[in-house]
Amino acid sequence: MITTMGRGHALQQKLMAVLTALAVFVALVAVYAPMASAAIDISIPINTTVHAPVGSSTLLATVATGDLEGQVCSVSADAINQQSVHPGNDLVVASDDSSVVLENVEGASGGTVHADGTLTLSDAVTVTLIMGPDHVFSAGLTVSIDCVPTTTTTTTTTQPIQESEVSVTPGACLLDDEGQPFGPVDVTISPDSSATVTVYSDAGMEIVVFSFGGSGGSGNVSSGTYYWDAEAAEGYTLVGETSGEFTITDCSEPEVSDLGITKVDLVDPVSVDSDNPTALITYEITVTNFGPSVAENVVVTDTLPASLTYISATPEAGTCSHTAGTVTCDLGDMAVGAEVMITVVVQTESVGEVSELTPLNEVSVSSDTQDNNQDNNTDDEETNIVEVLDTEVVDPDVLPFTGADDDILLTASIVLLGMGFGLLWITKEEDDPQLG
Ligand SMILES: [Ca+2]
Numbered sequence: 001m002i003t004t005m006g007r008g009h010a011l012q013q014k015l016m017a018v019l020t021a022l023a024v025f026v027a028l029v030a031v032y033a034p035m036a037s038a039a040i041d042i043s044i045p046i047n048t049t050v051h052a053p054v055g056s057s058t059l060l061a062t063v064a065t066g067d068l069e070g071q072v073c074s075v076s077a078d079a080i081n082q083q084s085v086h087p088g089n090d091l092v093v094a095s096d097d098s099s100v101v102l103e104n105v106e107g108a109s110g111g112t113v114h115a116d117g118t119l120t121l122s123d124a125v126t127v128t129l130i131m132g133p134d135h136v137f138s139a140g141l142t143v144s145i146d147c148v149p150t151t152t153t154t155t156t157t158t159q160p161i162q163e164s165e166v167s168v169t170p171g172a173c174l175l176d177d178e179g180q181p182f183g184p185v186d187v188t189i190s191p192d193s194s195a196t197v198t199v200y201s202d203a204g205m206e207i208v209v210f211s212f213g214g215s216g217g218s219g220n221v222s223s224g225t226y227y228w229d230a231e232a233a234e235g236y237t238l239v240g241e242t243s244g245e246f247t248i249t250d251c252s253e254p255e256v257s258d259l260g261i262t263k264v265d266l267v268d269p270v271s272v273d274s275d276n277p278t279a280l281i282t283y284e285i286t287v288t289n290f291g292p293s294v295a296e297n298v299v300v301t302d303t304l305p306a307s308l309t310y311i312s313a314t315p316e317a318g319t320c321s322h323t324a325g326t327v328t329c330d331l332g333d334m335a336v337g338a339e340v341m342i343t344v345v346v347q348t349e350s351v352g353e354v355s356e357l358t359p360l361n362e363v364s365v366s367s368d369t370q371d372n373n374q375d376n377n378t379d380d381e382e383t384n385i386v387e388v389l390d391t392e393v394v395d396p397d398v399l400p401f402t403g404a405d406d407d408i409l410l411t412a413s414i415v416l417l418g419m420g421f422g423l424l425w426i427t428k429e430e431d432d433p434q435l436g
C-alpha cells in the first residue's frame with residue numbers, strides 16, 4: 001500500500017508537473033500568438049513525464065491560433081529530444097482534421113525528429129502523445145512549428161503577371177453598295193482573353209463604337225477619326241501600344257491636287273561661232289504641288305526640239321531618263337507644298353547648221369491624282385541663239401583694195417606698152433614689101 005500510495009503520490013506530482021508545463025505553455029502561446037498573417041513559428045517546450053498504456057493518447061499542449069484561424073499552413077515540425085530514450089513514442093501535431101506526426105521523438109538522446117505536412121488551422125493546434133512500448137514519456141523536448149499560410153498568397157505568388165499585347169489596324173477606305181465610304185478595322189488581342197479593346201467615335205465623350213475581348217475581331221466604321229484604348233485582364237499587363245487613334249479617309253470624293261510647272265533658261269541669248277561652234281543651254285524645271293492632297297506618281301515630260309541635243313537631266317528627287325529627244329522624270333509622290341527642281345542641259349546645233357535660231361522647249365507635268373487646274377501643267381522656254389560670222393564687213397560703196405604697189409603697176413604698164421609697140425613693129429615689116 002505504501003508503495004502504491006507512494007506511487008500515487010508520485011503520479012500526483014507528475015500530474016502537477018504536466019499542469020505546470022501547460023501553464024508555461026499557455027503563457028508562451030500568448031507570446032507566440034499570431035500577430036500577422038505572415039509566416040509564424042510556434043515553439044512548444046515540453047518538459048513532462050507521462051506513464052500510460054501502449055497506444056494511448058495524452059494531450060500535452062494546446063496552442064491558440066488567433067488570427068491564423070482558417071489558414072492553410074505549410075507546416076515544418078521538429079522535435080528535439082534532450083533527455084531519456086524511450087523508443088516508439090510519437091507526437092501528433094494536429095488542428096481541425098489535419099495533422100502532422102513526429103515519430104519516435106525519444107528514439108535517441110539529443111536526436112531531432114522532423115516532419116513536413118499541411119495543417120488547416122482551427123482555433124487551436126494540439127500536441128498529443130501516442131505512447132510507445134516503454135509506457136513512459138519523459139522527454140525534455142521542444143516542438144517547433146513553422147507555419148506558412150498559403151490561403152491568402154495563392155493568387156499573388158503562384159501566378160506571375162503575364163504580358164498582353166493588342167493591335168488595332170484600320171484598313172483602306174471602301175465604298176458600300178450605296179457609295180458610302182467605310183473602313184474595316186482589325187483588332188487582335190494576344191494571348192486570347194488577356195485584354196479588352198474599346199473603339200470610340202469621340203474620345204471626349206467616349207461614344208463606344210465596338211469593344212472586343214477574347215482574341216479580338218473585326219468591325220466596320222464609316223469614314224472619320226476614331227480612338228481606342230485597351231485594358232488588361234486580371235493577371236496581365238499590357239505591353240506595346242495601349243491607346244491610339246486612326247482615321248478612315250472619305251474615299252467617296254476623289255483626291256485632288258494642283259500641280260504646277262515652270263521652265264526657265266539660265267542664259268539667254270547664247271552665241272556660237274567658229275571657235276565655239278556649239279553651246280550648252282541649261283534649263284531649270286520646277287514642279288510644285290499646291291495641294292490640297294498628296295500628288296501620287298508625279299511624272300514630268302520634257303520634249304526637246306530637234307535642234308537641241310540632250311546632255312543630262314538631274315532631278316532633286318526621283319529619277320530621269322532620256323529617249324529620242326524626250327526627257328521623262330518620275331518624281332514619285334509629292335506632299336502638299338513640296339517643290340522639286342530638275343536641271344536639264346542640252347547642246348545647240350553646230351555653227352553653219354543652226355536651223356532654229358530660237359528653239360522652243362516644252363515641258364509638262366502629270367500625276368495619278370486628279371488635277372482640276374491644267375492651266376499650269378505645261379510651260380515652255382525660248383532661247384535665242386546668235387551665230388557670230390567670221391567674215392569681214394563689206395562696204396558696197398568702196399572698191400576692194402588689192403594691196404598692189406604703185407611702182408610695180410607703173411613698171412608693169414611700161415613693159416606691157418613696150419611689148420605692144422614691139423608687136424606692131426614686127427607686124428608692119430612683114431606687111432611692107434619695100435622693106436622686105
Ligand atoms: Ca495644275
Ligand SMILES: [Ca+2]
Binds near residue numbers: 262263380381
Ligand atoms: Ca518659261
Ligand SMILES: [Ca+2]
Binds near residue numbers: 268381382383384
Ligand atoms: Ca528665254
